[in-house]
Amino acid sequence: MQRTLLEEKKKRNIPVICVFVAIACLLVLMGFLDTFVLKRPEAGPPNPPAASVPLKAPELPTGAEVPQALNMGMPGAPISVTDLQATHSTAPEKHFTLTAEAASLALDHGAPVQAWTFNGSAPGPTLRVRQGDMVVVTLINHLSFGVTIHWHGVSVPNADDGVAGVTQNAVKPGQSYTYRFLAKDAGTYWYHSHQFSYTETTGGLYGMLIVDPASPQVHDDVDSSVTLHDWNGANNQTLLAINTTTGTVKTNARAGQWVRLRVLNSSSDQHTVTLLGAPFMVAALDGHDVNAPQWLNQTPLPIGAAQRYDLRFQMPRTGAVTLVTSANNRQYQSAPAVVLGQGTVPGKLPAVSTHWFNLDTYGQPAPDPITTKSHFDVNYGITLNNHMGDSLGRMGMVYTLNGKVFPQTGMIMLKEGQLVKMHLDNQSDLIHPIHLHGHVFTVLTHNGHALTGSPIHLDTINIQPHDSYDIAFLANNPGIWMLHCHNLLHANWGMDMMVMYDISTPYSIGRATGNFPD
Incomplete structure (x- = not known):
């Protein structure tokens, strides 16, 4: 009808x-x-989030300039890196196993990120030991390419430094390797692969190492650690995560408790952080205590690649304390963040203050074995720069030390017992976090002016564009050590050199071995 x-x-x-x-x-x-007249059909399941960029196994450059087997040691030297191992002792042993394997990480942003991990997570397990312990770590490789572990900031014997082609061969798929070293110095350190460091560390092969002091000078009710890391997400979008989330990390803390928050930047770029909700102090830098640190309030902290800050504060009577980050150095962002105590990230976040943390004046002076007035046995000047050029047969932006790229950068030659001074001059428009293996150095001057606060001891100095620093250290750890930029892209494209004692090595870098330490 x-x-x-x-x-x-x-x-x-x-x-x-x-x-x-x-x-x-x-x-x-x-x-x-x-x-009008038609009823839309019910919606089906939402489209899955775009997948992150698959990880490609690292490969050596193929240019003719790639060495076949480059030996970094001193020919005929009486001592080999293989001789420079931890001596047997009665120290308590702490044993760990780290398995390099692939995993997919959620990171709370919706799209999975493909990663290379230690024990299925990135960051890998936090290794916690006591000062004076013998640390024994077995690396098992379940990946399809070679890996190592470098103990960043730890004064290990040279044989345990984890630099492929210099102190060991990369651990091949299916193989294992054991590191053994004494935890001499308390502090906040970390570990990461030093074979194809740019791809492997960026891809997830990193974690924290915390050495608790044998005799603590202060009491912390809460001791928490967090890692800042940049991930390559969908459409090559950079995702900043704290630990394993791009959201909020929650940490329990009660009113009146003293908190130590250890912050590591494991990415290659500088990040800016601060604490909201309570005054705080920078108790340590790169694991080394600051003398008489002053209270700070919402002070921006520039944390360079590979650097660590130990922040101490007391929880307020009410409310939470929040670690926030800034993406543009103008305004803090609500995520990722760390919330300590009961509460959430504040709804309204402040602008980034123009009064930044300044290590030149922070803390109070104290006697130190190395000062600007010390007699230095060796003086080296190193300029940092970049230009379009060639690195191992690859054309692109290269990053130079004294105008050259690795392996043409030469060597810094040392003898045990020498007091060594380096002048680091950044002539580029980029930030260069320069890391020295195997030693702790004292920062003497910044742009020609002596530091006026606490003595500052670091393993990585974050050098801003057109800034310069004088640093100095005692040559007290024989071996073959790297000096390089910890923006690992810069290291991959040339910004590396060797600090050499009279030591030989049976290992080589290049095509014949597959070792490439960046």
Whole structure:
């Protein structure tokens, strides 16, 4: 019956129906027809989030300039890196196993990130030991390419430094390797692969090492550690995560408790952080205590690649304390963040203060074995720069030390017992976090001016564009050590050199061995 009536209407007013059909077709195209006569079908499952960029196994450059087997040691030297191992002792042993394996990380942003991990997570397990312990770590490689572990900031014997082609061969798929070293110095340190460091560390092969002091000078009720890391997400979007989330890390802390928050930047770029909700102090830098640190309030902290800050504060009577980050150095962002205590990230976040943390004046002076007035046995000047050029047969932006790229950068030659001074001059428009293996150095001057606060001891100095620093250290750890930029892209494209004692090595860098330490 309904159909007969419609047919009669159609006969009486065909033009009107044609107009109606045309309008209906247009509405279908616009997605609004359900407003009139049609019911839109129920929505199906949402489209899955875009997958992150798959990780590609690292490969040596293929240019003719790639060495076949480059030996970094001193020919005929009486001592080999293989001789420079931890001596047997009665120290308590702490044993750990780290398995390099692939995993998919959620990071709370919706799309999984493909990663290379230690024990299935990135960061890998936090290794916690006591000052004076013998640390024994077995690396097992379940990946399809070689890996190592470098103990960043730890004064290990040279044989345990984890630099592929210099202190060991990369651990091949299915193989294992054991590191053994004494935890001499308390502090906040970390570990990461030093074979194809740019791809492997960026891809997730990193974690923290914390050495608790044998005789603590202060008491911390809460001791928490967090890691800042940049991930390559979908569409090559950079995702900053804290630990394993791009959201909020929650940490329990009660009113009145003293908190130590250890912050590591494991990415290659500088990040800016601060604490909201309580005054705080920078108790240690790169694991080394600051003398008489002053209280800070919402002070921006620039943390360079590979650097660590130990922040101490007391929880307020009410509310939470929040670690926030800034993406543009103008305004803090709500995520990622760390919330300590009961509460959430503040709804309204402050602008980034113009009064930044300044290690030149922070803390109070104290006697130190190395000062600007010390007699230095060796002085070296190193300029940092970049330009378009060639690195191992690859054309692109290269990053130079004294105008050259590795392995043409030469060597810094040392003898045990020498007091060594280096002048680091950043002539580029980029930030260069320069890391020295195997030693702790004292920062003497910044842009020609002596530091006026606490003695500052670091293993990585974050050098801003067109800044310069004088640093100095005692040559007290024989071996073959790297000096390089910890923006690992810069290291991969040339910004590396060796600090050499009279030591030989049986290992080589290049195509014949597959070792490439960046």
